[in-house]
Amino acid sequence: MTLSELRSKSKPASRRSGNLGVSGIRVIFEKAQTIPDVIRLEFGEPDFDTPKNIKDAATRAISAGKTKYTSGSGIPELRKAISTKLENENAVFYDPSKEIVVSAGATAGIYISLLATLDPGDEILIPNPGWATYVYSVKLAGASPVLYNLEALNDYSFQRNLVEKLVTSRTKAILINSPSNPMGSVFSRRDIQNVAQFAQDHDLTVLSDEVYEKFLYGDASTSNLEHVSIASLPEMKGRTVTINSFSKTYAMTGWRIGYVAASEQIVDAMVKINTAASSCISTISQFAALEALNGPQDSVKQMIETYKKRRDATVSRLNQIQGFSCPVPRGAFYAFPEISRTGLSSFDLSMKILESAHVATVPGSAFGSQGEAHLRIAYANSLENIELALDRISKVTN
């Protein structure tokens, strides 16, 4: 190598970043991009546009010159609106002046929560199957993810005996996600109580990812379907970090806005981290989020009703496909059929469906070992596309 080549040589990326894997969703996503008539059922993103009143609020904010930095915790009006929402809907009061921080979506909300609660080497219990980003974020934060199993045969309920044996002296926290990605399952009040008892017994922090809280599809047989925020249980607020987002509820994925509610000490740490990482969250998105909370909620209701119709169509069609068996998911916008009778691994089946049927799905293995033998099908797509996609899949597998 010449001296000039040596001088201009690119430097390698950090070892820390090298620890990050590539999500199985990305692999399918990249390949799907190359197929012109592909139907996208792999992406966990609402297909709806952001409601007009929210977009208008953002436009008004821009016109009014609300385009400067805000505090690292977010604009006070938004923190107040979040506090009111948490009190009214989630039955837990958080002081807007010191117990709430606005984040760049739940993704960043989870990351700053991890940075604020865990030290390098600490262990956190993460659901398996679970959203793949949890593991990457924990590693990036220098902590160790320890996966706890949620089992299909138990409706993905919290089984304390499966989690108990994973606790070590380094276990500092447990993460829960209900309604869940990828299973669409919902923890009952009893499950949440069991998690609370477990956390108290082992003195753990609970990170509660509640981004799908509105996506609950009750029907006559499931009258007790409700979203329970673990922070609202007695003596749980102080050890809970509640993470939520505007992305799914208000179809605002690209606005990058969410929030975290926690004790004053943890929020103080998160505000410092926010400030160091990005000064603040987009001011325009904060004003849009303010309108999302304070404005009419009819569009949310309509979207949920539409998702329910899509869920019913998706599940009934999936159960007609040879080798598939799909329980009715009670929340989020994912179906998670069991596919072992097809004789293929989840990755091979997902690839076969992508290549032959031009439908993108996610292999369950992308969500942890417990996800194997399943596919994740996001029904955040039009009924027409869902029907067409399932027609195509049944031709490949039948």
Ligand SMILES: Cc1ncc(COP(=O)(O)O)c(C=O)c1O
């Ligand atoms: C369980 C779960 N948590 C958090 C997120 C991230 O959402 P946000 O857009 O708010 O970062 C997602 C997105 O798919 C998710 O499925």
